[in-house]
Amino acid sequence: MTQVPISWFLTLSAVLFALGVAGFLFRRSIITVFMSIELMLNAVNLSFVTFAYEYKQVNGHLFTFFVMVVAAAEAAVGLAIILTVFKNRATLNIDDMDSMKD
Amino acid sequence: MQLWLIPIFPLAGFLINGLFGKRFSKGLVNVFAIGAVLLSFAWVLKTISGLGDLTSPYTEHYFTWIQSGAFTINWDFSADRLTEVMLLVVTGVGLLIHIYSIGYMAHEHGPHHGGYYRFFSYMNLFMFFMLVLVLGANYLVLFVGWEGVGLSSYLLIGFYFTKKFATDAGNKAFIVNRIGDFGFSLAMFYIVKTFGTLDFNSVFSRAAGIPESTLTLIGLLLLVGATGKSAQIPLYVWLPDAMAGPTPVSALIHAATMVTAGVYMTARSWPIYTHAPAALETIAVIGIATAFFAATIGMAQNDIKKVFAYSTVSQLGYMFVGVGVGAFSTGIYHLVTHAFFKALLFLGSGAVIHSLSGEQDLRNMGGLRTKIPWTFWTMVCAWIAISGVPLTSGFFSKDAILLAAYQHAPWIYWVGTITAGITAFYVSRAMFLTFFGSYRGHEHHIHESPAVMTLPLAVLALLSLAGGYLFPVPAFLSNLFPPMEEVENSSLMAISVAFGLGGIALAYLMYAVKPALADSFVSGIKGLYTLVYNKYFVDEIYDATVVKPLVGGSRWVLWRGVDVGIIDGLANGIATASRGVGGVLRLVQSGNIRSYAAWVVFGSVALMVALGMLAGGAR
Amino acid sequence: MDVVLFLIFAFIAVVAAINVVVQTHPIASAVSLIGVMGSLAILYLLLGAEFIAVAQVIVYAGAVMVLFIFVIMLLNAGAEVKRGRSLLVQLLGAPLLIALLGLLAYFVQRIFPRNVTVHFGGFTGGSAQAIGRALFTTYLLPFEVISLLILIAILGAIVLGRKELD
Numbered sequence: 046m047t048q049v050p051i052s053w054f055l056t057l058s059a060v061l062f063a064l065g066v067a068g069f070l071f072r073r074s075i076i077t078v079f080m081s082i083e084l085m086l087n088a089v090n091l092s093f094v095t096f097a098y099e100y101k102q103v104n105g106h107l108f109t110f111f112v113m114v115v116a117a118a119e120a121a122v123g124l125a126i127i128l129t130v131f132k133n134r135a136t137l138n139i140d141d142m143d144s145m146k147d
Numbered sequence: 148m149q150l151w152l153i154p155i156f157p158l159a160g161f162l163i164n165g166l167f168g169k170r171f172s173k174g175l176v177n178v179f180a181i182g183a184v185l186l187s188f189a190w191v192l193k194t195i196s197g198l199g200d201l202t203s204p205y206t207e208h209y210f211t212w213i214q215s216g217a218f219t220i221n222w223d224f225s226a227d228r229l230t231e232v233m234l235l236v237v238t239g240v241g242l243l244i245h246i247y248s249i250g251y252m253a254h255e256h257g258p259h260h261g262g263y264y265r266f267f268s269y270m271n272l273f274m275f276f277m278l279v280l281v282l283g284a285n286y287l288v289l290f291v292g293w294e295g296v297g298l299s300s301y302l303l304i305g306f307y308f309t310k311k312f313a314t315d316a317g318n319k320a321f322i323v324n325r326i327g328d329f330g331f332s333l334a335m336f337y338i339v340k341t342f343g344t345l346d347f348n349s350v351f352s353r354a355a356g357i358p359e360s361t362l363t364l365i366g367l368l369l370l371v372g373a374t375g376k377s378a379q380i381p382l383y384v385w386l387p388d389a390m391a392g393p394t395p396v397s398a399l400i401h402a403a404t405m406v407t408a409g410v411y412m413t414a415r416s417w418p419i420y421t422h423a424p425a426a427l428e429t430i431a432v433i434g435i436a437t438a439f440f441a442a443t444i445g446m447a448q449n450d451i452k453k454v455f456a457y458s459t460v461s462q463l464g465y466m467f468v469g470v471g472v473g474a475f476s477t478g479i480y481h482l483v484t485h486a487f488f489k490a491l492l493f494l495g496s497g498a499v500i501h502s503l504s505g506e507q508d509l510r511n512m513g514g515l516r517t518k519i520p521w522t523f524w525t526m527v528c529a530w531i532a533i534s535g536v537p538l539t540s541g542f543f544s545k546d547a548i549l550l551a552a553y554q555h556a557p558w559i560y561w562v563g564t565i566t567a568g569i570t571a572f573y574v575s576r577a578m579f580l581t582f583f584g585s586y587r588g589h590e591h592h593i594h595e596s597p598a599v600m601t602l603p604l605a606v607l608a609l610l611s612l613a614g615g616y617l618f619p620v621p622a623f624l625s626n627l628f629p630p631m632e633e634v635e636n637s638s639l640m641a642i643s644v645a646f647g648l649g650g651i652a653l654a655y656l657m658y659a660v661k662p663a664l665a666d667s668f669v670s671g672i673k674g675l676y677t678l679v680y681n682k683y684f685v686d687e688i689y690d691a692t693v694v695k696p697l698v699g700g701s702r703w704v705l706w707r708g709v710d711v712g713i714i715d716g717l718a719n720g721i722a723t724a725s726r727g728v729g730g731v732l733r734l735v736q737s738g739n740i741r742s743y744a745a746w747v748v749f750g751s752v753a754l755m756v757a758l759g760m761l762a763g764g765a766r
Numbered sequence: 767m768d769v770v771l772f773l774i775f776a777f778i779a780v781v782a783a784i785n786v787v788v789q790t791h792p793i794a795s796a797v798s799l800i801g802v803m804g805s806l807a808i809l810y811l812l813l814g815a816e817f818i819a820v821a822q823v824i825v826y827a828g829a830v831m832v833l834f835i836f837v838i839m840l841l842n843a844g845a846e847v848k849r850g851r852s853l854l855v856q857l858l859g860a861p862l863l864i865a866l867l868g869l870l871a872y873f874v875q876r877i878f879p880r881n882v883t884v885h886f887g888g889f890t891g892g893s894a895q896a897i898g899r900a901l902f903t904t905y906l907l908p909f910e911v912i913s914l915l916i917l918i919a920i921l922g923a924i925v926l927g928r929k930e931l932d
Contacts (some may be wrong), residue, residue: 047767047768048768048769048885048888049768049772049883050882050884051883051884052874053776055874056871056874057779057809059871059874060780061779061780061802062866062870063863063867064783064787068786069744069748070855070862070863072846073741073848074792074846076795076841077786077792080786080792080795080796080834083799083826083830084802087803090806090818091809094892097891097892098814098815098884098888098889101891102891103896103897104900104904106815106892106896106897107900107901107904109815110817110818111908111912113826114915115912116830117826117829117916117919118915118919120833120834121920121922122919122923124833124834125923128837128840139741140852143738145736146737146738146739737852737854742854742855745852745854745858745862748863748866752862755866755869755873759869759872
């Protein structure tokens with residue numbers, strides 16, 4: 046076999062996504078949680094490109110493009126927020142950011 | 148003929164006095180109140196003369212009241228001979244009592260009393276409703292009047308509303324009446340179901356073709372209503388308590404007019420009853436039982452008004468006996484004569500009470516005949532009339548009933564005759580204790596009542612004596628009711644007269660000649676006396692068997708159980724449940740970011756499962 | 767050949783991703799994430815997405831991750847300390863994860879067709895020319911909106927990161 050079945054790409058995407066979710070759920074440092082989110086976005090990008098290949102259309106790539114742009118913007122703003130939070134609380138542990146708790 | 152003018156005058160009197168009477172002087176209130184009844188009476192006379200020799204009913208249609216598909220009820224007034232008799236009694240006796248009230252209620256006017264105009268406006272309201280009742284051409288208009296007089300009775304019994312026993316009596320009257328009215332309503336429903344209409348003419352003309360069981364049921368239900376309004380067994384208990392109202396009220400409403408509404412209604416429904424002999428029999432039995440029962444209680448009472456109250460119940464029983472044995476006109480005859488002498492007895496006792504500045508207990512009276520002669524002599528006329536002394540009005544009417552009863556069932560005659568003796572006894576006892584002997588009370592200023600009170604007494608006395616001749620009611624009504632054999636049996640007449648005279652004689656012996664005899668006799672039959680004196684404990688029995696369970700059921704089952712427990716519980720329970728659910732859901736907002744993350748993942752997994760199942764199903 | 771490439775880089779990607787999740791120090795996680803992105807770029811090339819692959823490396827790995835690393839250095843983020851807990855995550859975390867993975871795998875295996883296979887050159891529509899054409903014709907409006915979005919993000923980042931003037 047010289048060609049890769051397309052479902053393998055999708056499986057890979059699923060695995061990466063699941064790993065992203067795992068990091069999202071189980072890590073305590075807020076920066077690591079952010080990075081897990083980026084990982085999830087990347088997994089989704091992969092699946093979009095895979096579908097673009099399947100249907101032989103460029104629309105999937107466009108979607109990926111937009112996702113990347115949004116991810117970048119989100120990373121910028123999110124990190125800025127993390128900076129502010131760190132300034133106020135001097136901690137990066139998300140379990141300590143519980144002022145919404147009664 | 149403008150029949151509607153007859154009740155309109157009192158209605159106008161009620162409105163004017165009720166709305167503006169507070170600012171009127173006594174004289175002005177009198178003008179409107181008495182004037183209203185006077186105008187009404189005058190119009191009745193004009194109407195009667197104008198109607199001439201009524202052989203068939205004269206009806207006036209005013210407007211369509213209820214229209215529902217094929218079912219129509221019109222507001223109609225009709226007049227036939229029975230109506231004429233009732234109209235005369237209501238307006239005539241009513242007028243006399245209104246005039247009397249000017250004197251009796253005089254002290255209710257002034258800065259510290261709010262009663263004078265209120266009294267007269269209520270009395271006029273009563274007149275209005277009573278006239279509507281009598282003039283109604285169908286059962287529903289009659290029922291409007293029926294309910295209205297019950298309302299007026301409640302208002303007037305509870306006239307001295309600052310006294311609890313008066314308001315209690317008013318409540319009792321109204322509530323017991325309601326029970327009767329429930330029976331009446333059921334009867335009306337059944338009539339509508341059977342006949343499709345409530346109009347008298349339509350119903351009565353078709354009564355012959357209806358199965359007897361249906362008519363019996365209707366008749367019995369109507370009887371329930373009549374026992375409530377006319378104070379028969381078992382719903383008579385309100386009438387003695389109603390003596391809490393002013394004496395003119397007792398005279399007008401609870402002697403002459405309102406309580407006779409049941410008799411009138413029963414007589415009016417004679418086509419139904421003549422085809423339902425079982426119902427008629429029931430009426431007669433209840434009537435005679437009530438007559439005897441109430442008479443025995445009247446023997447032992449010490450309050451002068453209570454004696455006459457039980458007397459009224461008893462005499463009403465006689466009227467029902469007359470109707471129940473099929474001699475409808477005799478019942479109406481006794482209604483007329485009873486209005487005369489019973490109103491006189493009440494008004495007279497009112498004059499006595501007025502003279503003694505409020506004393507009502509027989510044991511504190513005595514020897515008054517020299518001090519208040521007018522009152523005495525007029526009451527003597529009533530006394531002999533009710534005792535059935537020959538040639539008085541009471542003699543004719545009571546005799547007519549007893550003779551008719553003998554033809555129907557002799558045992559009723561005998562019980563009725565014994566009751567007549569008891570009647571004579573207790574009225575004589577009251578008279579002897581009040582007017583004879585020596586004065587046992589403490590009042591110093593015993594004065595005769597003013598003319599405005601004694602004149603109506605005189606008129607009524609005349610009517611009590613001569614009313615039998617002046618108003619031969621059975622002859623007048625003979626073309627209306629089914630004919631009954633007129634039997635003149637002089638031996639029966641003699642027996643009943645003998646019983647009456649015997650009652651007077653016994654009372655004379657026990658209270659005028661040898662007063663100690665009464666006390667020794669009573670102590671000899673202590674237990675029985677206690678039973679009778681306490682009205683056979685009927686009120687107490689009712690209280691224990693009916694009132695207390697109802698109140699208890701209302702309080703514990705319906706209020707605490709259903710209302711608070713179930714309904715409030717449901718409403719509050721929903722609120723509490725919502726709070727509970729909210730309280731649980733609140734825990735989702737833990738403030739912990741990681742748990743939010745977990746919820747997000749949970750939600751997306753759930754969503755994916757749902758989508759997968761949808762997609763799988765679609766495939 | 768393609769299969770081998772795929773397997774190697776897929777393997778690297780997965781290992782790096784696991785590393786992202788497992789490492790305690792954020793810097794190690796960041797570097798591993800760069801590794802994931804690089805592997806993914808190769809896989810994009812395999813799928814014929816040339817532009818996207820390049821964009822991935824330049825924008826994602828080169829800019830976004832560098833930003834991450836800068837922030838980590840700025841904050842002097844140390845190794846993660848296990849403090850605090852969430853009951854829900856402890857109870858549901860693993861099951862949810864397994865459920866998620868299982869569902870996704872199920873969907874992929876069952877629903878999507880297998881007869882399409884990937885090889886180099888199987889799709890030529892991912893060139894810069896094609897992307898450009900689509901971007902400026904069909905997707906013009908989103909493009910403009912996106913630029914606005916970036917502007918807002920810049921503004922936001924500046925405002926948030928500014929020193930308080932006291």
